[in-house]
Amino acid sequence: MTKIGRIQKVLGGILVMLYGIIIVIDNPEDGIRIVAFIMSLTFTLRGIQSLIYYLRMARSMVGGKLTLFRGILLLDLGALTSSMTEGQTLYIVLYLAGIHLFSAAVDLLRTVETLKMRSSEWRLQAIFCATNAFLAVMLIAGGLVMKNLQIVLYVYGAGLIYSAILNIVSAFRKTEIVYIP
Amino acid sequence: MQLDFHYYATYCAAQLAGFDHEESQLIAYCSQFTDCCTKTLLKKIGAPGEAATTQLQVELADSGSDILSLQKITRIWASFHFLPRDLKATRARCGKSFLAKYRLICGPNGELLADTVELARGKGIEAAGLAMHILADTWAHMYFAGTPSLAINNTNYYFYEIVPDGSGFSERQVKFNHNPSSADDLEKGSYTNSLYQGTENSVMNLGHGRAGHFPDYSFARYRYMPSWGEYREIVKDNPSDYLHAFTQMIYALKYLIGTNPVFETGRYDAIAADPWMDEILRILRTRQLDSSADWKALGEKISGCSIEDFDQNKYLKEYTDAPKDSRDNTVLGRYILAALAQKSMVTNRIYRSGSRLAGISVDFTGEGQKIMRDFGALIRRAQSDD
Numbered sequence A: 001m002t003k004i005g006r007i008q009k010v011l012g013g014i015l016v017m018l019y020g021i022i023i024v025i026d027n028p029e030d031g032i033r034i035v036a037f038i039m040s041l042t043f044t045l046r047g048i049q050s051l052i053y054y055l056r057m058a059r060s061m062v063g064g065k066l067t068l069f070r071g072i073l074l075l076d077l078g079a080l081t082s083s084m085t086e087g088q089t090l091y092i093v094l095y096l097a098g099i100h101l102f103s104a105a106v107d108l109l110r111t112v113e114t115l116k117m118r119s120s121e122w123r124l125q126a127i128f129c130a131t132n133a134f135l136a137v138m139l140i141a142g143g144l145v146m147k148n149l150q151i152v153l154y155v156y157g158a159g160l161i162y163s164a165i166l167n168i169v170s171a172f173r174k175t176e177i178v179y180i181p
Numbered sequence B: 001m002q003l004d005f006h007y008y009a010t011y012c013a014a015q016l017a018g019f020d021h022e023e024s025q026l027i028a029y030c031s032q033f034t035d036c037c038t039k040t041l042l043k044k045i046g047a048p049g050e051a052a053t054t055q056l057q058v059e060l061a062d063s064g065s066d067i068l069s070l071q072k073i074t075r076i077w078a079s080f081h082f083l084p085r086d087l088k089a090t091r092a093r094c095g096k097s098f099l100a101k102y103r104l105i106c107g108p109n110g111e112l113l114a115d116t117v118e119l120a121r122g123k124g125i126e127a128a129g130l131a132m133h134i135l136a137d138t139w140a141h142m143y144f145a146g147t148p149s150l151a152i153n154n155t156n157y158y159f160y161e162i163v164p165d166g167s168g169f170s171e172r173q174v175k176f177n178h179n180p181s182s183a184d185d186l187e188k189g190s191y192t193n194s195l196y197q198g199t200e201n202s203v204m205n206l207g208h209g210r211a212g213h214f215p216d217y218s219f220a221r222y223r224y225m226p227s228w229g230e231y232r233e234i235v236k237d238n239p240s241d242y243l244h245a246f247t248q249m250i251y252a253l254k255y256l257i258g259t260n261p262v263f264e265t266g267r268y269d270a271i272a273a274d275p276w277m278d279e280i281l282r283i284l285r286t287r288q289l290d291s292s293a294d295w296k297a298l299g300e301k302i303s304g305c306s307i308e309d310f311d312q313n314k315y316l317k318e319y320t321d322a323p324k325d326s327r328d329n330t331v332l333g334r335y336i337l338a339a340l341a342q343k344s345m346v347t348n349r350i351y352r353s354g355s356r357l358a359g360i361s362v363d364f365t366g367e368g369q370k371i372m373r374d375f376g377a378l379i380r381r382a383q384s385d386d
Helices: A003-025 A028-056 A065-084 A089-116 A122-145 A149-171 B003-017 B021-033 B039-044 B057-062 B067-080 B096-102 B111-120 B125-140 B238-257 B270-285 B292-303 B316-321 B324-329 B331-352 B373-385
Strands: B159-165 B168-173 B175-177 B190-192 B221-224 B234-237
Touching (some): A003 A028, A065 A089, A089 A149, B003 B021, B003 B270, B021 B292, B125 B331, B316 B331, B324 B331, B324 B373
Antiparallel strands (some): B159 B168
């Protein structure tokens, strides 16, 4: 990883940590809306990025359509999440739980793939998978079963802070690069 | 390609072209040194870092994905290992960014190859060795580009090895893994490649990293779907391509020594190789990770002399011990000049094709140009030639 890459990762981690702290100390209703807003913004920007890459490069490459579909899907998710910021908090909790469950499933597939490839990256992938699954379960437990938004935000904020710490730690890991000249 | 071809096979080609034993060893050394001449090494001996012909893994890992780092990577890899075949290539229905990278796809017998050989003429044995490395790699690295690009260099699951089976061939899907410590397994058809990175400019998408070392083996025959190929499959026959590389090296070296009056692309000297053809074909087709011993034995049979093992540090002391103003007259000094000239020429051609992927180029012989300090040696030589 480049020095700039490491700095970016550390800064990203600090931002996520601040985000985690803000939603924990804010009032529950606003906290949930902030979460939905940030997710909406992230999905939208990544969707636009994918679509620009598709138009500039990927439309001419094998498998490039996937970039187009990813871009459209991310934009859709961004729009959907944005509409949630004005809805009932219960739906936002359910939606967030769904997103994290989906991320956990993707991380699980990545873990299996990296294990098959005999890469030591699988441990980190497994931790991301477990964190996402844990967040989803806690969102469902706190929001739907206990019906306590404050607990949901505490757990969610703690998860974000933990994820930020992992990100910062991974910035200092030794880079393993396989390049074949 | 690896040391076996860049060093020992190049020695054989130099012998068959008419160079004597010492000259052939120097040509082979300079050819292989192209895979060792990193900025780290050059800085260690007080040589200009811009003459780097390759990059260490750690240098690549420390490169950013900013435009200047990408241009630096492209200057090195496109100039010395993935010489573009056609900088004027056209393609329908693609964006400007894609076309710029598409034009950097490496291949044999391009205009730039003729320019490379021409540039080496009269510049000494060292320049000839460097040119032979570049020429040979145009065959091995065909269809990949010397710039990081997912859209150009990516490969997918559709990658099949064609394996000799009795009197015919059978096929099996290549199993790629990303464990850098695991050796390629020829029996199981398992090879190490670089990790998939969905980012266009990741160094993992440089050259044939996504196909691993597989294209570097002379025995390899495979079919796959290159990322740029519009879903058309490509069949690569390395024994045939490597034989073309070998006989083209003989032809080019005969031009550089003065036996051939011209160098034209698409011409090969199979006649000079003919007495040894059975042995050459046997080596090229043998399924082994390293053919050095076989090529060395053939080289010694051709010349009747013992070939030294490659020692990267062989000429470093001569360079560091020489006074600064006469370093250009050492083996490494001449090699560095040849490398700077080659890099300058390729960067200039890419720039003139309308692409900024290798950076902005100025004509170093022009007047009033502010140029990089490292290329000062080229100006001095141009002035002394005048």
